[in-house]
Amino acid sequence: MGLLSGKNALIFGVANKDSIAWGITKAFHREGATLGISYALEKLERRVQPLAEELDIDFVERCNANDDTEIDALFAKAKDRFGTVDIMVHAIAYAEREDLDGLFVDTSRKGFSLALETSAYSLVALSQRAAKLMPNGGSIMTLSYYGAEKVMPHYNVMGVAKAALEASVRYLAFDLGPSQIRVNAISAGPIKTLSASGIAGFRRMSAYAADSSPLRTLVTQDDVGNMAVWLGSDWATMVTGETIYIDAGYHALGLHAPVDEL
Numbered sequence: 001m002g003l004l005s006g007k008n009a010l011i012f013g014v015a016n017k018d019s020i021a022w023g024i025t026k027a028f029h030r031e032g033a034t035l036g037i038s039y040a041l042e043k044l045e046r047r048v049q050p051l052a053e054e055l056d057i058d059f060v061e062r063c064n065a066n067d068d069t070e071i072d073a074l075f076a077k078a079k080d081r082f083g084t085v086d087i088m089v090h091a092i093a094y095a096e097r098e099d100l101d102g103l104f105v106d107t108s109r110k111g112f113s114l115a116l117e118t119s120a121y122s123l124v125a126l127s128q129r130a131a132k133l134m135p136n137g138g139s140i141m142t143l144s145y146y147g148a149e150k151v152m153p154h155y156n157v158m159g160v161a162k163a164a165l166e167a168s169v170r171y172l173a174f175d176l177g178p179s180q181i182r183v184n185a186i187s188a189g190p191i192k193t194l195s196a197s198g199i200a201g202f203r204r205m206s207a208y209a210a211d212s213s214p215l216r217t218l219v220t221q222d223d224v225g226n227m228a229v230w231l232g233s234d235w236a237t238m239v240t241g242e243t244i245y246i247d248a249g250y251h252a253l254g255l256h257a258p259v260d261e262l
């Protein structure tokens with residue numbers, strides 16, 4: 001019996017096999033959860049559908065998290081299919097490429113709104129609907145990054161969106177706590193994915209993290225999947241409103257320099 005046996009989980013943000021959401025999906029599958037997955041755009045279907053088939057997942061739905069009608073349609077289908085939901089994973093973020101290069105001070109009004117709506121408000125919108133399907137309590141989790149807290153070159157508006165996301169986690173945890181619904185963020189170290197490729201200098205930043213973090217390595221999608229299993233399981237029943245770092249210890253450092261150079 002797996003750690004998530006008997007639990008129904010909805011996972012948003014699968015784009016391809018490199019997605020963190022896919023790492024979480026594989027870990028949830030290993031631990032016996034019944035799964036539904038969602039992707040954003042029509043053009044992603046040809047990548048996501050074959051992945052779902054690998055794990056015999058038959059609930060695979062497109063949903064733009066910036067569109068309330070699409071969100072409502074997805075949750076209506078989820079209610080028909082699962083009845084109740086125990087776990088929801090939000091692994092969604094977007095900012096225009098030009099806002100992930102250059103200076104934060106140059107962010108446009110439109111770029112700021114889009115990044116905040118897609119990367120932070122979408123958690124609120126999805127949680128509103130998910131909570132209605134969690135009469136027995138549940139676990140909601142999202143993905144954040146250290147750029148929410150400290151300046152990371154080029155992360156720019158996404159850092160501001162992640163700060164809003166982490167604050168949203170705390171407010172959602174407070175509101176949904178009486179319903180025994182926990183809300184947490186996993187703050188992952190840099191992982192090579194489609195989204196990450198949009199951040200200027202990402203490769204150098206990753207190499208730097210690998211060289212200077214206490215564990216001297218990079219985090220993988222599977223590492224994040226294992227943390228998500230724990231957060232979704234009954235072993236984490238008293239954890240809510242938290243941002244949990246899974247970054248090989250990078251956030252604990254005061255001086256981020258490759259130790260061998262000192």
Ligand code: NAD
Pocket residue numbers: 012013014015016018019020021039040041063064065066090091092093094118143144145187188189190191192193194195196
């Ligand atoms: P990814 O590109 O595989 O996933 C991002 C997902 O967001 C994609 O599936 C994309 O389709 C989806 N998305 C974008 N706009 C959407 C919308 N309007 N509606 C629905 N879905 C939408 O990349 P990833 O790195 O796996 O990102 C997943 C999450 O992890 C993001 O929140 C990201 O910021 C976060 N994260 C990533 C890293 C990293 O280094 N890769 C580190 C920490 C946190």
